[in-house]
Amino acid sequence: MEYLEAYAHRFDIIRHVRFGEKVVGLEYVGPDQEEMEAWDLWGGTGDGFAGAGRGVWHVTVEKEDGAKEEHVMDFVVLCLGRFSGLPKIPSFSENKGPEAFNGKVIHSMDLAKMGSSVAAEYVKGKHIIVIGFLKSALDVAAECADINGAELPCTMIVRTKRWNLPDFSAWGISFGYYYFNRFSELLFHKPGEGIMLSLLATLLSPLRWVISKFVESYIKKITPIKKYGMVPDHSFFQAMSSSLFALLPENFYDRVKNESIILKNSKSFEFCKDGIILEGESVPIKADLVIFATGFKGDEKLRTIFKSPSLQKIVTGSLENTVPLYRECINPRIPQMAIIGYSESLSNLYTSEIRAMWLTHLLDGGFQLPSIKLMEEDVKKWDKYMKEYSHEYYRRSSIGIIHIWYNDQLCKDMGYNPKRKKGFLSELFMPYGPNDYIGLGSKKE
Template identity: 50%
Template sequence: MDQKQVVIIGAGISGVVACKYCISKGLNPIVFESQADIGGVWAKTIKTTRLQTFKGLYQFADFPWPSEVIQDFPTQKQVLNYLQSYASHFDVLKHIHFRCNVKEIDYQESSLSLSSSWSNWNGISQTIPQGKWKVIVENSLSEPPSTKVHEADFVILCVGRFKDVPNIPEFAPGTGPEVFQGKVIHSMEYSAMDHEKAEEFVKGKRVVVVGFQKQGLDIAMECSSVNGPEHPCTIVYRKDRWKLADFAPWGIPLKYLYFNRFSELMVHKPGEGFLLALLATVLSPLRWGISKLVETHIKSKLPLAKFNMVPECSFAKDLRSCLLAALPADFFNRVEAGSIFLKKSPSFSFYNDGIMIDGDNKPIQADVVILATGFKGIQKLQNIFTSQDFGKLIAVSPDSRVPLYRECIHPKIAQLAVIGFSESISNLFTSEIRCRWLVELLDGKVKLPSIKEMEKDISNWDEYMKKSSGKYHQRSCLTGLDIWYNDQLCKDMGWNPKRKNGFWADLFQPYGPLDYANP
């Protein structure tokens, strides 16, 4: 076939996997990575970072973890070594251009009128709609940095949503960081420091960490290790969320409760028929009971009631909203010892010597405030387009869900895919099968439906996500329906979606990446 040029932007996990599968189809992709190494968020993290997902779910389908990694939750260094071994094994590295920052991409005929031809496109082996992408790349390895324009027939965006554009809270005039005499940084800046420098940065300081998800927890633990109760670290957070004390509530591995086909029969699904809808309704009491079972286990393991931290929502809601985090070992012991203080408040403000908690007359004195407040991933995605029209299509709603068919293709943006922008229990797992689906699309084996059909499917998934997570809906999250989602991709590719041997095994055994090793 006539070989077309595929450009992949980003060499994190999604970018490396996308490159590997493009190579497998005989393509010659170019990958542009702004940093000096692969890995994305895993390339540089704080010292104590570990994988939060059980490694059996966080592995490549055709490249299992090496036997010498015996921990269930590997360290950052082990994850990075694993990714580098994968890239080396499949000869991906020669396709990557490091220190090359993509400034913007522009469709040469930047018009939405191409939508009709895009909807009829059935793969890179066929006639692609008119136009090409201009990819404007700044190479920082040259002196001075040089800019070059590359042309692409297809662009795969693997830019990630958890880096680069920090989410900074807004404050009324006179109540923001500008009035504070100490240091204010985002967790992104803290993570970028060398480990020794990070320790020196917080040593002997009164530190406030804003945010109670994974990164905020890890930073608070590091600060408490360095300073102890002499200079306690204060965590300021808005809402109580369920935190996992372990992955086997009452001795039952979590994967048997939430990551097999039977567990997915208990929930309504986008595109389900009458019988599946009826079954989900009939089994809803069991779904409720399983959630309560997990909650009672967590409350028996963690002193949530003592610290008034029992969440209002169910465990299942947090799971389906991708808002779960594993609690670091020894966390509440640090709280009991006075090394960590907890402050819950919907808002706060700065004053010259620290912060003021909304509704609390006692100020919190601080030398350093670290904002572990997440990232503006959707803005990052918007900013890469020269065309404002495409930017508006990406940000169609304020809930940070990008409208993508199969969580990959925007119906009205031709010759472009987005990988790794929706979450699941294992982002590596879903990114890999999505890349396999994408290269089958590029090869003409997968056929896109019409724009209207794609938009209807997107709407169905959007409605499901909003209903399943309720008011806690923030972004695209597949957790709880991972198998159902994979089934759609398998059917598109002509694979058998049932990957186990036998009816009962397929119903009750947990699914994982190795089940998809072969088509």
Template identity: 45%
Template sequence: MGHAAADELIRGKRVAVVGSGKSAFDTVAECAAANGGRYPCAMICRSGRWMVNGGFVWGVSLGHLFCNRLAELTVHKPREGLALALLAILLTPLRWLLSKLAETYFKMQIPMEKHGMVPEESFAGSMSGCRLGVLPDKFYDRVEEGSILIKRARSFSFCTDGLVLDDDDTGERVDADVVVLATGFRGDQKLTDMFVSATFKQQIVAAPLYRQCVHPRIPQMAVIGYTENLTSIYTFEMMAKWVAHLLAGAFRLPSVVRMEASAAEWDEHLVMRRHGEGGGGKPCLGGVSTWYNDEMCRDMGYEPRRKKGILAEWLQPYGPADYAGIL
């Protein structure tokens, strides 16, 4: 749906958005901007989520604190060797301290707790679990003005003129002309449903993907976008480049045994992002994204060190611009 069509759908309507992820916050902000306080947009959240405003902590960007090579030394990585493993153990208190400082700052600066949006997990857990997002501009200003209403509910059901919270006829009702479900999707289920073969269905969920893109025992299939990161579009772009180079014959895959061993080793270091209570999980690169991109670059035949100068290499955060030369 185009922007004009979406704007026509929500303008002058009572809108309820179900979800607490980045897409939900963005949708709510769009609705509030279109309708203002006359038709407040209701945001129905089941669980809290860490959202930050601009990504700066006391003037220092989150990228410089958590997304450069120096910060990556504080986390364990696949095939890192004994020296790096010991260094990660020694630097664990430093990462905890930086995470706590960031957590304290955002709790002071963003009124999440006031509106019931502070999650049970810590900021550090959100960072490693890929549950960190960036707030739309002036989001909580619109909450204070009354153009956004935040409501918490474990479940909901539909009724004639909107929603009933907590799936109870006696529960709170939210009037709505339009209900937007911004609740995400189950990527593992979508992968399984692709296959008719019971063998392939079992293999796709039982074994991790090599380079987070190909299954060692399912030929002629590549998956882009299943494994997430704090900046997923940037990660998906690197996956697409890697698959394109593979199809072009720039490199060959190793043996099935070696792919399985590498995939299993990476799986031990990936955070599993959970789908609700008791649900399955999606792998997340978390704090090892630059290490992952190094592997991808070596496969494609590119130099993994993308910065100019030693200080820049270790202190500046890595981002999409660093890999723009890989076509």
């Protein structure tokens, strides 16, 4: 928090922020839908601000006292994120959901809002069930276990087993050498690749399996997932390609060993008066409190901020495809608007910063977007890539395992050298990370 405050003061951001106001509606006022559909270029001109008199955004905000105001803006950047706001709760048949339970049911989001001391008091002395097995679920369960111990163990219901890690290394080698360098990206087919890269990806594809099995063997050795029946059904490679894994809290499996955390694997379950009944069992797991750490409705959150039904439909696209964003930033059919931070990488902070740089260059006239047709063709290529490697999780739009390839495209658009290392071997085999992009756009560039 101190760092964020220092950053905001250093760059004079505070005076531009309106605190205590929530955006509750966006409406584009300008050309009608028929005219917009006929455009060849984004916004009709290909320019970020779409030229004089093209259109404006009406932004409705609600203040803490309930009063509403409307602001007129030339451009809107949505930085809503996908992991907050609208919790995703599994659906249940009638009288089998939370309404059948005598205890309390909350989402991990609700617990986080309480603050550490209030949350600790809230969970103290309770039989707790946590639903989920990714970062929020792991952290919540670990904290509950530390507060209540083995006398009141925290039960985790794991619907999907995950390749959760103690750290970002395997057999003493950093993941950067497995997945975050240019050579590792040669093992995958990439959107817009040429014939030679496509051939290389096909020839080298067996290495993907070798690396995945190598990492899996390490996780099985260093964590007792086999002992507790928590070995995932999918490969570690698929977990990486869809950004579906997490770092374990320190000493997590020690808590499992001393039974302050109890792991239960079950695809489905239902509520009863005293707690939760797992599929195939008749005796309930007793609980006073059930905490859903089951994610958020990112698509719905993005969609419902628009007042227009047509824009609601356009912004998230069909559920059969990924969210249609060119460079993961621009919807080709919605003018004067960008979305930053929606698709995932394995280091969202610096990926979002590079996207923000790309957007400022666009708005400053540093480059022009291709035609709407070409942008939509590019979106389809990324959609194909995400479906091939992320499978049913393609809607997460993860660029994790080809983030260098993605950053290269942004750098080229801005006119910067995408190769950030010195020497051929370093460029090919050394890991890429945030430090490699320090000074991007400086005079030296």
